[in-house]
Amino acid sequence: DVEPKFVSPSDPAAQWTGALRGPAFLAYADNYLIDLKAAVIVDVEASRAVRQAEVGAARTMLERTAERFDLKPERLAADSAYGSAEMLHWLVDEQKIEPHVPVINKSERHDGTFSRSDFTYDPETDTYTCPEGKTLTTSGRIVNEGTNRLYLGSTFDCGPCPLKERCCPNTPARRITRSIYEHAREVARSLRGTPAFERSRQGRKRIEMLFAHLIRILKMGRLRLRGPCGAQDEFLLAATAQNLRKLAKLITPSEPQMTQGT
Known part of the structure; x- marks a missing residue:
């Protein structure tokens, strides 16, 4: 587990983070599991704003989605934060899910000696x-x-x-x-550069758009409730609002074309 640098007296579970490359602050991470084809949020999980917790949240959401909806993805698209050997092993060997994830590689040397x-x-x-x-x-x-x-x-x-x-x-x-x-890492490496991997990489932009909408339109830059349960409740309500917004766009008929009579 990662020891926090600072602890909030009023919300000790919040994580001190500088992930946005600005001044550090106390926060929770909002993790989404989405269907890339429809850009629909399938599950949401609040976690500490640290990589290990976010990876654990991804596993939680995948397991919960399989149990709740009997849904299991053929492939998972994510950034390199999810490319650890343990996570890839869980995806490839245990879940039989194609990892469209860049592999974390710490074996390369930069001092002139052989890697x-x-x-x-x-x-x-x-x-x-x-x-x-x-x-x-x-x-x-x-x-x-x-x-x-x-x-x-x-x-x-x-x-x-x-x-x-x-x-x-x-x-x-x-x-x-x-x-x-290493077998799971090799599977992930073999998928990189394939047409399916490139489509997944492009599809990841959809989740970035959802987070941008969350901050700029829904004004979720700050939580009102404290604690992990409060963060989970707010993130879940926000995800529900985003899904309802998408549903409304799908079912709302387009405006009829106006024709001029003679």
Whole structure:
């Protein structure tokens, strides 16, 4: 869990955030689950204004929608905040939902040394091969709080290697970690750039339009009620108003054409 920097005495569940790139303030996050085709809000969930809580809210809304309406999407479109290995594993392996989500990648190095992408993975032997052709193996050891498997090179190979300064200048041998959910990450990467992914990326603009309407038209820049329940009530009422507005546009007949008689 993320420790808040400041806590409000009157609303301790509110999150201190600077997400809008301006002065920080205490807030709740409004999370929408929408049907991209119709731009209808299917579910809404209030959460702390922090990425981990917002990702958890997405899972809550998907599970609740499946239970309440027996609706399960074929694909989920979201930004990179939802591209963690754990979330992708939940979508791909547990929910069988296509993740049209950019993958969070923290393995790239920017100090001139080789990144993990410079090594070749062999799924049959579960090993990596370095740019010099040497093998990195794993004992199955899990690190980083149980989320990554560790692969190690041999000191006999790495020590005299001519590429050592570009690979592991500060350690005797090269170490690489691989997510235990790498299969789900590879599925997400394979979808990126496909026509369906691009359509989903364009469709995400609809949710941004809903949030813009929420702030500018419905004037939801500030909550009147306190606490998570108060935030949930206000967000739910606002989403209902937005859906009713869309429904009214769909069922209201267009004005009849006026014709001039002679």
